[in-house]
Amino acid sequence: xxWLFLLLTVIxxxxxxxxxxxxxxxxxxFTLAFVILTGIFGAVxxxxxxLFAWRNVQRDLREGRMPTDSLLxxxxxxxxxxxxxxxxxxxxxxxxxxLIPPCxxxxxxxxxxxxxxxxxxxxxxxxxxxPADRRSQVIDSYVVDQRSDGTQPPAT
Numbered sequence: 307x308x309w310l311f312l313l314l315t316v317i318x319x320x321x322x323x324x325x326x327x328x329x330x331x332x333x334x335x336f337t338l339a340f341v342i343l344t345g346i347f348g349a350v351x352x353x354x355x356x357l358f359a360w361r362n363v364q365r366d367l368r369e370g371r372m373p374t375d376s377l378l379x380x381x382x383x384x385x386x387x388x389x390x391x392x393x394x395x396x397x398x399x400x401x402x403x404x405l406i407p408p409c410x411x412x413x414x415x416x417x418x419x420x421x422x423x424x425x426x427x428x429x430x431x432x433x434x435x436x437p438a439d440r441r442s443q444v445i446d447s448y449v450v451d452q453r454s455d456g457t458q459p460p461a462t
Contacts (some may be wrong), residue, residue, distance in 0.1 A: 348389070
């Protein structure tokens with residue numbers, strides 16, 4: 307609940323204060339141009355960098371790799387574009403840092419640590435041994451290649 311209050315109340319107040327301060331020290335025209343140009347930049351960025359990230363995801367899938375980094379990069383690029391489209395100085399600064407690849411790697415590391423601290427992947431089905439028993443259990447498996455008509459393909 308506190309994060310929602312922060313997101314919807316405190317951050318817009320900080321943004322308003324920063325925009326008014328920027329207008330006071332520069333000019334209203336400069337401040338309006340800044341807001342409009344970063345919004346246009348965010349929209350253009352979303353189109354081109356999003357396409358680039360999508361191609362990276364497809365490349366990773368073609369090469370048989372999980373596209374985790376490419377997907378996170380794409381997500382961060384979309385977030386950066388949304389932050390740049392949103393009027394404000396603070397959101398623009400965060401959006402710009404999301405566009406810099408070393409910063410994105412740092413954010414990816416932070417996200418991975420956050421997820422590892424809060425989530426644990428477990429998979430148990432009824433009748434399966436628990437996690438402690440699973441360490442000593444050996445599972446043997448093999449693949450049977452069979453055609454849809456029930457016959458076996460010729461051995462190669």
